[in-house]
Amino acid sequence: MKIFVYVDHFKGEAQATSWEALGLAKSFGATTALVFGSSVDDVAKAALEYGADEVLVADDSALLDFRAETYASTLSALVSSSTPDLILFPTTTRTRELAAMSAVDLNTNVITDATAVEVNGDASSPLSAIVVTRPIYEGKLFEKVTASAKPQLITLRGRAFPKPEKVAGKTGTITKVEAKTDALTTVEGYSVADVGVSLNDAGIIVSGGRGVSNNPSLQPPADLDDKQAEIWRAHQGFKLVGELASTLGGAVGASRAAVDGGYIPYSNQVGQTGKVVAPDVYIACGISGAIQHLAGIRSAKLVVAINKDPDAPIFKVARYGVVGDLFQIVPALTEAFKKKLGK
Amino acid sequence: MKIIACIKQVPDSEAKIKAENGQINTGDSPLVINPFDEYAVEGALQQKEATNGTVTALCIGSESAKEALKHALAMGADNAILVSDPSLNNMDTVGAARVLAAAIQKIGDVDMVVFGRQTLDNGSGLTSAQTARALGWSLLGLAGQIKVQERSVTVERVIEEGRQTVKANLPAVISVVQSIGEPRYPSFMGIRKASKAEIPVWSLSDLGIAAPEAIIKRSELMNPPARDTSVEIIYGESPAEIADKLADKLIAEKVL
Numbered sequence: 372m373k374i375f376v377y378v379d380h381f382k383g384e385a386q387a388t389s390w391e392a393l394g395l396a397k398s399f400g401a402t403t404a405l406v407f408g409s410s411v412d413d414v415a416k417a418a419l420e421y422g423a424d425e426v427l428v429a430d431d432s433a434l435l436d437f438r439a440e441t442y443a444s445t446l447s448a449l450v451s452s453s454t455p456d457l458i459l460f461p462t463t464t465r466t467r468e469l470a471a472m473s474a475v476d477l478n479t480n481v482i483t484d485a486t487a488v489e490v491n492g493d494a495s496s497p498l499s500a501i502v503v504t505r506p507i508y509e510g511k512l513f514e515k516v517t518a519s520a521k522p523q524l525i526t527l528r529g530r531a532f533p534k535p536e537k538v539a540g541k542t543g544t545i546t547k548v549e550a551k552t553d554a555l556t557t558v559e560g561y562s563v564a565d566v567g568v569s570l571n572d573a574g575i576i577v578s579g580g581r582g583v584s585n586n587p588s589l590q591p592p593a594d595l596d597d598k599q600a601e602i603w604r605a606h607q608g609f610k611l612v613g614e615l616a617s618t619l620g621g622a623v624g625a626s627r628a629a630v631d632g633g634y635i636p637y638s639n640q641v642g643q644t645g646k647v648v649a650p651d652v653y654i655a656c657g658i659s660g661a662i663q664h665l666a667g668i669r670s671a672k673l674v675v676a677i678n679k680d681p682d683a684p685i686f687k688v689a690r691y692g693v694v695g696d697l698f699q700i701v702p703a704l705t706e707a708f709k710k711k712l713g714k
Numbered sequence: 715m716k717i718i719a720c721i722k723q724v725p726d727s728e729a730k731i732k733a734e735n736g737q738i739n740t741g742d743s744p745l746v747i748n749p750f751d752e753y754a755v756e757g758a759l760q761q762k763e764a765t766n767g768t769v770t771a772l773c774i775g776s777e778s779a780k781e782a783l784k785h786a787l788a789m790g791a792d793n794a795i796l797v798s799d800p801s802l803n804n805m806d807t808v809g810a811a812r813v814l815a816a817a818i819q820k821i822g823d824v825d826m827v828v829f830g831r832q833t834l835d836n837g838s839g840l841t842s843a844q845t846a847r848a849l850g851w852s853l854l855g856l857a858g859q860i861k862v863q864e865r866s867v868t869v870e871r872v873i874e875e876g877r878q879t880v881k882a883n884l885p886a887v888i889s890v891v892q893s894i895g896e897p898r899y900p901s902f903m904g905i906r907k908a909s910k911a912e913i914p915v916w917s918l919s920d921l922g923i924a925a926p927e928a929i930i931k932r933s934e935l936m937n938p939p940a941r942d943t944s945v946e947i948i949y950g951e952s953p954a955e956i957a958d959k960l961a962d963k964l965i966a967e968k969v970l
Contacts, residue, residue, distance in 0.1 A: 381875045438880075439843060439853050464873045468855050471807070471843035480808045480929040483838040502933065508835055511731040512738065515934035555852035556882040559868070563876040571874070575970065619970060630892070637892040638872060651969040663727050669938055673969055675960070676945070689945045691963055693956055703957035711961050712970070 372494055375458040375522075376423065377405045377446070379466050380414050381437075387534060387572045388461030390421040392527050394535035396459050397422045399494045405449070405458075407442055407550070409435035419543040422535050426543065427453075431550035436558035437465045443472035444551035450477055455522045457501065459488075462526040463571075470524045479520040484647075486513070486531040486670070501525075510647050510666040529571040530649045531670075568622040570641065575621030576650045576671075578641055580664075581628040582657020582678065583608025586698045598633075605634035611701045612656055618708050624648065626658045642667025656697045660685030677701065715767030715825045715862065715884075718818055719758040719791060720845070721751035723775050723782035724834045733935040747782040750830030752897035755786045757860060757890040758828040759898065765862055768792045770821060774802060774813055780913050787908035788900030794911065795821070799918045801925035807836070809926030811844030816921040818849065826867065829889040831856060839889075846887035854880055858893030 374396045378389040396402040404423035406415045408430065415426040429445045446469060450458070460466040462484055470481040487504035501523055507514050518524075570576060584605035591600040609623070616623045624641040625634065641648055642664035649670035656677045658664060665688055668674060676689035677697050686692045693700050725731065729743030747755075758769045770793040771786035773779050783794035797817050805813070818824050827849075832839035846853035854860075857869035858877070862884070871878040872891050900908070918925055948963070950956035964970055 381873075436878075439846075439855065443847070464856055467839050468843040468853060471840040472847040472853070474808055474840070475811065475844050475847040478929075480806050481838065481840055482930060483840065504936075506938075507837060508725070508729075508731045508738075509727075509837060510938065511729075512733050513936045513938055514932045515936070516930050516932050518930050520929045556854065556880050559879040559881055561876060561878050569874055631896075640892075652964065652967075662730070669941070673964075673967060675964070686945050686947075687943055688941055690967075691960060692945045692947045693960060694947060695953065695956065699953035700957060703953040704960060707954070707957040707961035708970075711965060 372400055372457060372490075372496065372499055373455045374399055374402050375405055375455040376402055377458060377460045377466060377469070378414060378418050379461050379463050380406070380408065380411070383408070383411060383414055385414055385417060386461045386463055388463070388527060388529040391529070391532040391534050392459040392461055393418065393422045395488060395527065395532045397535065399457075399490055403427060403455070405446070407434050407445055412545075415545050419545075420537045420539060420541050422538075424543060426545045427548045428545055429548050429550040431552060433552035433554065434550050438554055438556050438558065439465075439468035439472050440555050441550070441552055442469045443476065444553065445549070446473045447476035448551055449548050450522055457523050457525070460524070460526040462528055466526055470526055474524055477522065479522060479524060480518060481524040481526060482516055482518060483526045484528045485525050486528050488525060488527075506647065508666070509642070509663065510669045528649065530574075568620065570622045570624055570639070570646050570648050573622035573648070573650050575616070575619045575652045575654075576624045576641070576648055577612050577616040577619070577621055577654045577656065578624035578626065578658060579609050579612040579629055579635070579656050580626035580658030581632065582697055583612060583629060584632065584634060585657070588698070602633050605629065605632060608657070608698065609635055611698065611705070615654065615701055615705045615708070618705050618712075621650070621652075626664050627661070655685050655689070656701055658685055659683045660688065715761065715765040716823055717758045717761055717767050717769045718821065718824055718827045719751070719755045719769055719771050719786060720814055720827060720829050720841075721754065721771055721773050721782055721786055722748045722833050723773065723779040724748045727834055733937045736935050738935065745778060745781065747785045748830055748833045750832055750834070752789075752830070753890050753892055753894050754828045754830040755789050755791060756897040757857070757888070757894040758826075759790045760895065761826060761860060761862060762790075767825070770795060772814065772817055773797070774810055783913055784908040784911065785900065787911050788904040789898055790901075790904060794913045796913055796915045797921070798915050799925070801918060804928050804931075805926055806928040806930040807838055807840040808844055809928055810841050811848045812923065812926050813918070813921065814841070814845045815848035816923045817916060818845075820916070820921055825884045826862075827885070827887045829887065831889055831891050842887055842889040849887065852882035852886045854882055854886055854888045857888050857890050860888060860890070860894070
C-alpha cells in the first residue's frame with residue numbers, strides 16, 4: 372500500500388493532527404508526507420522528524436495562501452502521476468475543502484472525522500481493505516464505512532490517534548513537485564485572532580454556559596440596558612473560565628446558550644452546531660447539558676461539572692461534580708491548581 | 715441576482731438517536747430543515763435584499779423534504795425545487811454534489827449558491843466544496859459575512875486561526891457559518907404563502923443524468939460506547955476546600 376500524509380499548516384505552523392496522521396500512516400508502512408505552500412522547508416523537515424520517510428513539496432509563491440482550488444489541483448495532479456492507495460489528512464477547515472475538491476477530480480470520495488482506521492489484510496498489498504470508524508449525528512452514533520475507489524482519502528479527527536515522538540535531526544529526501552497555480556479566488560487579508568489553544572487540539576477544555584451571566588453580586592455599569600448588562604456579567608464570568616483554562620494550559624469552550632446570548636464568539640461553541648471535541652478533561656461551568664452539548668463532548672475522557680442545579684443533565688456524564696456557585700468554585704479551583712501545579 | 719440556497723432535511727437536533735439492528739432509529743422526533751441550512755437561507759435572503767435578487771431553495775430528498783423547503787419559503791425564499799429519485803437513497807456527498815450541480819445548471823443563470831457549513835446527520839461538510847468543483851466555480855467556504863459588488867463577491871471566512879478575507883468573481887459557491895446572523899423567523903404571511911406553494915419535483919431524467927454510484931458505503935452502525943456514569947459529587951465546608959479536593963482528584967487521575 373502506498374501511503375501519503377498531507378501536512379496541514381497555517382503560515383508554516385503545522386496542525387498537531389498532521390503528526391498524528393503521520394504516526395498512524397507509519398503503523399501501516401512507508402509513508403510519504405506532502406507539504407504545500409511557499410517557503411515551507413521547515414514544515415518539510417519537521418515531517419521527517421515526526422516519521423515521514425520522504426517528503427514531496429509543492430513550493431510556490433502562488434501557494435502562499437491556502438486556496439482550495441489551487442491546492443486541490445496540485446494534489447490531484449500529484450496523485451494522478453504517483454497513484455497512492457491512501458491519503459490521510461488531519462481534519463481542519465482547509466483539508467475538508469482540499470480533500471473534497473480533489474475527490475471530485477479523482478472520482479473518489481472522502482471519509483471525514485475518522486476516529487479509528489483498520490486495515491484488513493496485508494497492509495503492504497494495495498488490495499487491503501480499509502475500514503474507517505467515524506461519528507455521525509454529531510456523535511450520537513458511529514458508523515463503519517469503506518470506500519470503493521482509489522485513492523482513499525481519509526481525514527482524521529484531532530486527538531483520536533497518538534502523536535508520534537519527534538526525532539530531532541532525522542533527515543530524508545525532500546523532493547519538489549509541481550504546483551498548480553490557476554486560481555479563482557484572491558486572499559485579501561487576515562485578522563488572526565489570539566484564539567489561544569484550539570478546541571480541536573486541546574487536552575483540557577474549560578467551558579462556560581448560560582450560568583456564567585448569573586452572578587448577582589456583580590453591579591454592571593449604570594449606563595447599560597438589560598441585555599448589555601447581561602453580556603457584561605457574562606464577560607466577567609468568562610474571565611474566570613479563561614483564567615482556569617490558561618492555568619491548565621487549556622482552551623475555552625462555550626455552550627450554545629452562551630453563544631446565542633452573545634457572550635462569546637461562535638467559534639468557541641462546543642456541541643451540536645459547534646465543535647465536537649475530544650479532550651482528556653472537560654470542565655463544564657454553568658452548563659446544564661442539553662443533548663446536543665452532551666453529544667459534542669462524548670469523546671472527552673473525563674468530565675467535571677460545576678453547576679448550582681443538582682438535577683442538571685451534565686452531572687449524568689460527569690466523573691466529578693460540584694453542586695455550587697461557579698463564581699466561587701472556579702476561581703478557588705484556579706488558585707488550587709496554581710498552588711499544586713507550581714504555577 | 716439569482717441565488718440558490720441548498721438545504722437538506724434531517725432529524726431534529728433534540729432527537730434521541732439509536733442504532734437498532736443496523737438501522738437508525740430517530741424515535742418519534744420530527745424531520746426539520748438542517749439547522750446549519752437555516753443560516754444558508756438567511757445568508758441568501760440577505761443577499762437577495764442587498765441586490766434586489768431572488769432566492770430559490772433547492773433540496774434533494776423524498777417527498778417529505780418538501781416540508782424543509784416550505785420552511786425556506788416561509789422565511790422568504792421565492793421558489794423551491796425538490797430533486798427526488800428512488801435511485802438517490804444511498805448517494806454519498808460526491809453524488810449529491812453532481813446532482814446539485816446538474817440542477818443548478820438546469821435552473822440556469824445562477825449567480826450564487828449558498829450552503830450551510832455541514833449537515834447534522836452525515837456531518838462531513840464536503841458537499842459545498844464538491845458542488846463548486848463539479849460546477850468549476852470558486853468556493854468561498856465558511857463565510858461569516860458576504861458582500862457583493864457588481865460581479866465580484868468578498869467574504870470573511872471564519873477559520874481556526876481567525877478571519878480571512880477572500881474575493882472571487884460570480885458565479886460562486888459560498889458556505890456560511892453562524893456569524894452570518896440568526897436565521898429570521900418565518901412570518902405569518904410567509905407561512906401562508908408556503909403552505910399553498912406548489913413545489914416542482916425533478917427526477918434524474920429531468921436533469922439528464924444517471925444515478926451517481928456511492929463510493930463510500932456503510933458496513934456497520936454502532937451506538938457510542940457507554941460512559942461510566944457514576945458521578946462523584948465533591949463536598950466541602952468552603953469553596954476553597956471543595957476546589958482543593960477536586961484539584962487533588964484531577965491530579966491523581968493523571969489527566970492534566
